[in-house]
Amino acid sequence: MTFADLIIDQDMVDALASKGIVEPFPIQEQTIPLALSGQDIIGQAKTGTGKTFGFGLPLIQRLGPNPEHGVKALVVVPTRELCVQVAEDLELAAKNRKTQVVAIYGGKAYEGQIEQLKAGAQIVVGTPGRLLDLASQRMLDLGNVREMVLDEADKMLDLGFLADIEKLFSKTPSDRHTMLFSATMPGPIVALARRFMSKPIHIRANDPDEGLTQANIKHVVYRAHSLDKDEVVARILQAEGRGKTVIFTRTKRAAAKLVEELGDRGFNAAAVHGDLNQDQRERAMAAFKAGKKDVLIATDVAARGIDVHDVTHVINHTIPEDEKTYLHRAGRTGRAGKTGIAVTFVDWDDLHKWALINRALEMDQPEPVETYSSSPHLYEDLDIPAGSKGRLKPTPLKDKAPDALGGRPGSGSGAASGLSNRPPRSRNRSRTRGGQGGTSALGAQQETTSAPEASGTHDGQGHEHHDGNSAPRRRSRTRRRSAKPE
Missing domain, CATH: 3.40.50.300 (P-loop containing nucleotide triphosphate hydrolases)
Incomplete structure (x- = not known):
């Protein structure tokens, strides 16, 4: 069976075929003919079985190839990610007609969504919070909605959206065509369906031999x-x-x-x-x-x-x-x-x-x-290949703690002295006593450029330099205590 066999308009059949979607899934085969006739539907099928086109294709076809401007269809979903996904699927199906789809959800600026509504979008896919927000601001008019879909109804219940869903239903005409889709059917969802739907037909697209988990x-x-x-x-x-x-x-x-x-x-x-x-x-x-x-x-x-x-x-x-x-x-x-x-x-x-x-x-x-x-x-x-390890690229090299002498591993001859791997300085420090080439009478350090005849030596083992001169005497300082005020 093909979508054309389900009496779907050719422009939508061609749009789906351009993405390799040709044969309908069981939930679509059972849902589309009833939805095209205007029958309220409760569709129950496991996730990933094609529910979006099950309600999306009849919804678009019932609006006509050139619908009037203004919101005529409302699809309510529980999460932002699902909102984007459903809107993309509906845009694909309607790409060969003038029907416009807008995604309304939180976390995005209001301006772009409001502009699309003002431009005359006919199908709104949205999350409950942002939909009610725009409706309260009178930016979203649901008074002319003819088609309403509640997708992933059980997730709506889990996220605490039941009260918001009831408010959205109350803002739409009572004679609208309503479809509800869900993977499971807890009691509150069944009660919601009875309250807001007119003699719905319950469609289950599950294989009785499959068990609770998918066989594939x-x-x-x-x-x-x-x-x-x-x-x-x-x-x-x-x-x-x-x-x-x-x-x-x-x-x-x-x-x-x-x-x-x-x-x-x-x-x-x-x-x-x-x-x-x-x-x-x-x-x-x-x-x-x-x-x-x-x-x-x-x-x-x-x-x-x-x-x-x-x-x-x-x-x-x-x-x-x-x-x-x-x-x-x-x-x-x-x-x-x-x-x-x-x-x-x-x-x-x-x-x-x-x-x-x-x-x-x-x-x-x-x-x-x-x-x-x-x-x-x-x-x-x-089916993991033998010998596979948990890394596709080698561990990045990181600085390790300095060794006992203050150096870093891999720093060459300077490792022992704690120096980075850089060329040695070409200068020698010599100490002089006051008045003997120094700049201060109290004794100061003087740096002179090293020359071949310099007397400084270094043994390469991290020991200090020796210039052959005796070390200068250390200055002693005596602290004088200031007299305390009486």
Whole structure:
């Protein structure tokens, strides 16, 4: 089956074909015909199965090839990264028509987004906070919205956006066409659907024989020591056939530290986390998608927006908090029908967390294998070439502590005397007593240019110079105490 068979307009079929997207996925086959007819839909499918085009193509087609200016469709997403990704997909589908798409999200200046709205953008993709902000400023009018989509609804719930979603629904007409998409369906999301949707049809695009985890993803779990993790990661990054890789950390600090460590080891790594501003995050994502960086280190906030089809490995540097987070992390690989590998490190203190995840996902791996960077099974499990080390380039030379004599290793003949590796000075110091060539009656030092007949000697072993003269007498100073005022 092709998209043309699903009665999608030819201009959109051609736009998708230009990127090699020809055959629809199961969720798209089931969703598109119903959505084109105006049926409210609850779509449930695992991440990476094509939900965006499942709702995006019908939405664009229902607006027509030349829609009037003004917001006619609203797509609400939980994160900035996902907002950018969905907007790019919709722009691709609509590139052969006059429909305009604008991404509305925080961390970016208001002016550019407001200009696009004033220019007449018909489709708005946005995060709840910025959407409500612009709506309260009367810069975003949702009164004419005919199509509304709630994407990744379960993540909205996790991030505490449920109240904001209800406010957005209340600002749109009650007779709008509504679609809700989510990987899981917790109770509050079902209640939200019943409240704001009209007789929705629930579509599940899951294979009943597949189990809770995707069959095209190999899941590997290791009990690893925190001090050895970076070395293990570096060796995994040298596995046969490794493509783009996403590494998840629990904290922003850990992500920043790991990207620096991998960069020092010679890997092309970028990071996406909350301590970076939005421009930095977007540049990192763009470099990863373009292949300039083949390792992306991220915290869970960015997980939903990483929609790159050629990710071969996902590495959980720290164990996810629960089974839902595990599924969303692992879902970054094995997308669009391709295969992938998900590697999870479990610390000794987190074995109880893994037991819960293992039981919930029925993974049948209750005891993670104790693994170190030198473990033979690590190389066998992940097709790592024998002899691989955790560094692509040599360790940079750094200054070491001075030795016992005050020198530095490798500084040549001057090492013993604590001198840097530089040519010796061509001068000799001679001491004279007052009145004998000195400049002061009290005795001063005089520097004279050394000559062949100079009497100074040096034994080359760090001992002091000798000029044959007796040393001058030391001056003694007597301190006089000032009389204390009575």
